[in-house]
Structure formats: C-alpha cells, structure tokens
Amino acid sequence: MTVQAQTKRNSHKASKKTFLSGSGQSIPSEQVKLFEIAIKMKKSGLSDNFITNSVQTALKFEGVADLMNLWLDENDKKERDAIVADIQDMIDACSQKEKSEEIYIKFNDLEAIAKNIRAFKDSLYQEVMKRGGISKLSELTEIPQPSLSRFFNSNAMPRRDTVLRIAKALDLNELRIDILWSK
Amino acid sequence: MEIIITQWALDSYLELKAGKAFSDEEYWNEIRPDVLLLQKHPNDHKFTQGKFWSPAQDRNHKNISNGYKMKWHNKGDGKVQLRLTVGILDETCFLCEAYIKHDEKEDRRRLAKFKVYLELIRQGSYTVRGILI
Numbered sequence: 364m365t366v367q368a369q370t371k372r373n374s375h376k377a378s379k380k381t382f383l384s385g386s387g388q389s390i391p392s393e394q395v396k397l398f399e400i401a402i403k404m405k406k407s408g409l410s411d412n413f414i415t416n417s418v419q420t421a422l423k424f425e426g427v428a429d430l431m432n433l434w435l436d437e438n439d440k441k442e443r444d445a446i447v448a449d450i451q452d453m454i455d456a457c458s459q460k461e462k463s464e465e466i467y468i469k470f471n472d473l474e475a476i477a478k479n480i481r482a483f484k485d486s487l488y489q490e491v492m493k494r495g496g497i498s499k500l501s502e503l504t505e506i507p508q509p510s511l512s513r514f515f516n517s518n519a520m521p522r523r524d525t526v527l528r529i530a531k532a533l534d535l536n537e538l539r540i541d542i543l544w545s546k
Numbered sequence: 547m548e549i550i551i552t553q554w555a556l557d558s559y560l561e562l563k564a565g566k567a568f569s570d571e572e573y574w575n576e577i578r579p580d581v582l583l584l585q586k587h588p589n590d591h592k593f594t595q596g597k598f599w600s601p602a603q604d605r606n607h608k609n610i611s612n613g614y615k616m617k618w619h620n621k622g623d624g625k626v627q628l629r630l631t632v633g634i635l636d637e638t639c640f641l642c643e644a645y646i647k648h649d650e651k652e653d654r655r656r657l658a659k660f661k662v663y664l665e666l667i668r669q670g671s672y673t674v675r676g677i678l679i
Contacts, residue, residue, distance in 0.1 A: 426661030429605055433654060442651055449655055453662045456554075459671045465553065467676040477560050518564040519557035546553055546673065 393428065397421050400431045409447065412505040416454045427453050444509035451510040455522060466543055476544045477518055483540065487529065488515045494533050503532035520546045547639050549584050553673035554663055555630075555641035567628060567646055568621045577618060577628075581678060584632065584639045602631060605654045610661055629653070631660040633667055640667055641678065 397418050404414045421428040427450060434446040468476060491500050497515075501508045506528065514525060523545050530538050562568065568577060580598070583590045593599045602613035612635050618628040627647040633640040642663045647653050666672050 424662045424665055426658045426663075426665065429658035429661065430655065433605065433651075433658065437651075446655060449659055453659060456662060456666060457671075459666065459673070462670045463673045465673055465675055468556070473560070473563070477564055480560070481564070517557075518560045520553070520560070546557075 394422065397428060397431060400435045403435060407443075409507060410505050413447075413451065413454075413507050417450050420450075420454050420457050424453065424457060427457070444512075447507050448509040448513040451507055452513075455524070458524075465546065468543065479541065480518060480520060480544050483544075484515050484521065487526075487538070490533060490535060491515075491529070500529065500532060504528045520544050522546055547585055547587055547634075547637055549581070549639045549641060549678040550674055551641050551676040551678055552663070552667075553675050554643050556675040558644040562628075562644055562646070565646075566622055567624070567626055568618075569623075572621055577621075580616065580618070581630065581641070587634065587639065602657055602660060604657055604661060610657065610664065613657075613660055613664055629656070631656065631663070633660075633664045635664075635667060640672075 401414050401418050404417070405411070417427065417431060421431050430446055430450050430453065434443055434450070437443050437446060491497060494500070497508055497511050500506075501511055504511075506514075506525070514521065521540070521544075523540065526538060526540055526545070529535075580592070583592060587593060597619070598617055600615055600617070602610040602615045604610055612633050614632045614634060616630040616632055620626070621628050624646075628644065629647050630644040631642040633642055640663075642660055643656060645652070645656050647656075663672070
C-alpha cells in the first residue's frame with residue numbers, strides 16, 4: 364500500500380467528531396435532557412438495560428440522542444415503538460468496533476438468500492410462539508418487544524448476536540445459521 | 547469514485563425488494579444506473595437537481611456532514627417515494643440505507659440513524675458487503 368493510500372484510509376478516522384464535542388448547544392444541558400428522557404422511558408415500561416444502553420450510546424452518538432428526542436416528542440404508540448426499535452438497532456450497530464468485510468454476495472444470489480432468511484426467521488418464530496411468544500421472549504432476553512417484532516418481520520439479515528441471545532433464552536440447542544446471510 | 551455497499555444498505559435492499567417497493571425494470575433501468583452515477587460525482591447534471599439529489603438534514607434542519615440523499619418518486623405499484631442515504635468521505639461513496647419515505651416522521655428517524663452510520667464510517671466501524679460496479 365502506498366503512503367498516499369494509507370493516508371486516505373486513515374483520514375476517515377481523523378475527522379472523528381462526537382456529540383460530546385460537536386453539538387452546537389450546551390453540552391451539559393443536552394446530557395441532562397437525555398437523563399430526563401431516560402426517566403420518562405422508565406415510566407413507559409422500557410427495561411433498565413435498554414434505557415442504560417440508550418443513554419450510554421446517545422452520549423457518544425448524536426444520532427441516537429436525536430432518536431431519544433424524537434421518542435420524547437412522539438405521542439403515537441406505533442411511532443414510539445418504531446423509534447425504540449431504531450434505537451436498539453443503533454445500540455447493536457455501535458457495538459461494532461472495527462471494519463469488517465463479510466462475504467461479498469453476487470446479485471443473482473440475493474433472491475435465494477432472501478428466501479433463506481425468511482425461512483429461518485419463520486421457523487424460529489414458530490419456536491418462540493411455542494415458548495410463550497414475543498412478550499415472554501422480550502422478558503427473557505431484555506430485548507424490547509418492538510425490536511423483536513422488527514427482527515421477525517423484517518427481511519434483513521439476522522444478527523448472529525441476537526440469534527444467540529434468543530437461542531439461549533429459549534434453550535434451543537441447535538440452530539443452523541449460514542454465515543453468508545447473517546451478520 | 548468507489549461505491550461501497552455497506553451491510554446497512556444490503557439489508558435495506560432486501561427489505562425493499564421483499565416489499566416490492568420497486569419493479570425489476572425500475573431497478574435495472576433507473577435506480578441502479580442512477581446510483582452508478584456516484585462513480586463520477588459531482589460531474590453529472592443530475593447532481594444539480596434537488597428532486598434527485600440533496601444534502602441530508604437532521605431534525606433541526608441542519609446539514610448532516612458528508613451526508614446526502616438520492617431520491618426517486620412514484621416507484622413500484624404503490625407509487626412510493628424512495629430514498630437512499632449516501633455518505634461521501636474522502637472520495638469514497640458509502641451506500642447507507644434505502645427506504646420508503648412514508649412521511650416526515652419516518653424521514654427524521656432514518657436521518658437520525660444516518661448520522662450514526664456516518665459516525666461509524668468515520669471511526670472505521672462498519673461492514674462492507676460489496677463494491678457496486
């Protein structure tokens with residue numbers, strides 16, 4: 364790799380600017396507001412684990428702070444649930460600490476992969492329903508219900524971490540997951 | 547300019563495809579060629595058309611650093627408004643997330659997520675699923 368290429372690759376990191384240093388508003392007041400939102404989240408019945416992770420992530424990522432503020436401003440339950448699922452998605456995304464290159468997928472294989480993902484999620488959903496449903500699973504995994512609903516309804520690749528948490532919670536000993544269509 | 551397909555972009559493609567947000571014909575004849583224009587960004591007249599390309603803004607109408615939106619109108623049987631968030635950092639293009647803009651609320655949520663994606667890209671904490679060529 365040339366010196367020029369090395370500089371280019373590292374320059375993504377050089378512009379690192381976080382919510383803590385990049386907000387146009389007063390930092391302490393923004394932070395205090397997150398804690399105020401956390402208290403309201405607690406009153407709404409969200410789990411301590413989710414709320415703690417939300418605040419910790421929001422202190423580092425302005426976009427998550429934005430989502431928490433959107434949650435506060437929202438009255439519609441369906442929309443609030445969507446925001447909770449978004450926040451959980453971002454908590455999961457922010458747990459990645461380095462660049463990763465997964466197997467590149469050929470465009471022509473996407474249709475088959477989509478079918479495999481759907482079949483996997485449908486099959487796992489059947490197991491969940493046999494063992495008390497989404498509500499019970501949410502209690503066991505501490506993953507918010509809206510996130511679990513999105514997990515099963517969406518056609519996105521399943522996160523291996525999430526699948527493992529579900530498998531442990533349900534005491535499932537054997538789950539076949541393909542590295543090609545998981546993340 | 548290299549166009550990187552992130553995991554987020556691939557997931558959103560799978561979601562839209564399953565939901566029949568666009569037809570195969572629209573994908574091959576319009577959407578994909580438009581996205582490939584990013585290879586020569588900003589040197590195509592479409593990048594001057596606000597209905598097709600604009601800086602992304604957050605809930606406070608502040609421009610999101612390095613963030614842009616590509617837009618398509620009335621696609622698929624549902625005649626939906628499609629959006630693709632794109633990060634341009636150091637002459638590299640990152641496809642982040644495609645979605646149907648159902649309403650302004652949906653847009654604000656997606657753009658909040660987009661801010662996070664861009665920060666993760668800056669930190670080098672993201673997953674590559676391919677290069678669009």
